Amino acid sequence: MTNGDKPRENPDYQPQSAGPSSYLFIGIGLLVVAALVIGGFIWMTHKTYPPVDDKVLAENASFIVGEKTAPETIDVFEDFHCEHCKKFEQQSGAAIQQAVVDGRIRVRYHMLNFLDKDSGSGDYSSRSAGAVLCVARNDGRDVFWKLHSQLFEKSGDDPTNQQIADLAAADGAGAATRDCIASGRLVDEARAMSDASKQQLSNSTEGQVATPTVLLAGKQVENIMDGTAWLDKIIAGQKPTG
Template identity: 25%
Template sequence: MTPPPDNGQSKRNRRDEAREKARLAREAAARKKRRNRVFAIGGSIVAAVVVVGLVIWGISANIQPAGPGPKNMASDGLLLQGNAKTGAITATKTDPIKAGGKPTATDDSKLTKTVNITVYLDYQCPYCDEFETTNASQIKTWLKSGAVTYEIHPIAILDASSLGNKYSTRAANAAACVANYEPNEFLAVNTAFFANQPQEQTNGRTDAQIIKTVQKAGATSSKIPSCITSQKFKSWVGDATNRALDDKLPNSSVSKVTGTPTVIVNGKQYSGSLTSAADFKSFVTSQASS
């Protein structure tokens, strides 16, 4: 016959076992909590490092190192003059703006025998196209006769209108390449850019298409294509654009560019029709006699 259990001893054993299990459970829970805390801290550090890295990368990607501007655009624009005897249109030669330097305004005290026309334009701007297409022929005629000077300032304010292609900046850079290597072909290239202007909210033209336009217009220097594809003067385009948008426009009463085209004749802004050559001619004539 099996003897009955010793109830007192069994109860103590069960209590001791229960206490031991509870202790082990508490220790296991404490170890798990410590592990989770370590992993959480480690994960936070890794996440923070990733975020900081991305921020640094983003800043670095958007900072363009200052570079020199193109030759013959010391004013941020290229000044064209004509010879009444030969009909030749030539660019005024200047040194480039040094890296991190400031532009030098055209000295209009030396241009007292001409009407001086200045335009700030964006090659993606449809209104610039209207003005240039309407007035290109008569401006060229005035230049050939020596009656006017024409200073063209390419800027880039419509990059968002070419579906990520940043055509405004790339076209302004291409114009700067022409100014640097074949400045006397600048007017023809300027006209060609508007004749081949892409519509807003479409993909801007490719580098190959820009190069073809430039070459067909007469700027055939072998150095221009690589200047265009490398965007050699991209940082200058950004600087020149910011100056036009933020600073008073030299040799004028205009406080800053608020839209393109901004057309100035002998220091006064033209606010007439962009599609009437007669209106613009009348304004130029009035400034010549004032």
């Protein structure tokens, strides 16, 4: 089209005003969308969750510390790439360890991996969970506690499997553990355990899965990010409500 020319019109196009049928179709479409939204809300509102299965929690814990005879057993759900979990470890880690040493509690740690995608490697949570599982198969709680804390601190660095193995070695892990971590041998198993643990957490919280979370007798413990008062209450024999 040259300068000064008017745009050519399509002689076959005849604009028409929207008739009653057009509004009818639009109205039906809006009703369908509204029905889907309302139906989804009703479904979510009335969705039921099965009770927490303690056997599944016990079988899929990444690491268990404490005597079976301890008065209380808690389940701790964390993700190694979770900043709130890192803060939780800084606030309550030492108190939890002392309570275990004193025979007050037994702790089942569940290392989840839904934050894998947020790490630089795309699988830091899973690889770290696999490393903890290697420690569980070959070493004791002291190695676990040290590596557990370090993996939160190193999350931003996104260390390789070999670097995680080197951390474990410095924490006292044996050759079998170091080889297991470096090879990533138990990462897939750790993922499967994470999925099973996450489902039990979802059952307890009616689908509101988040980390960190602590369960006592299958019920969520409140205010775990407000210092260690939550742990003091458990040691004192107070149960969560709900």
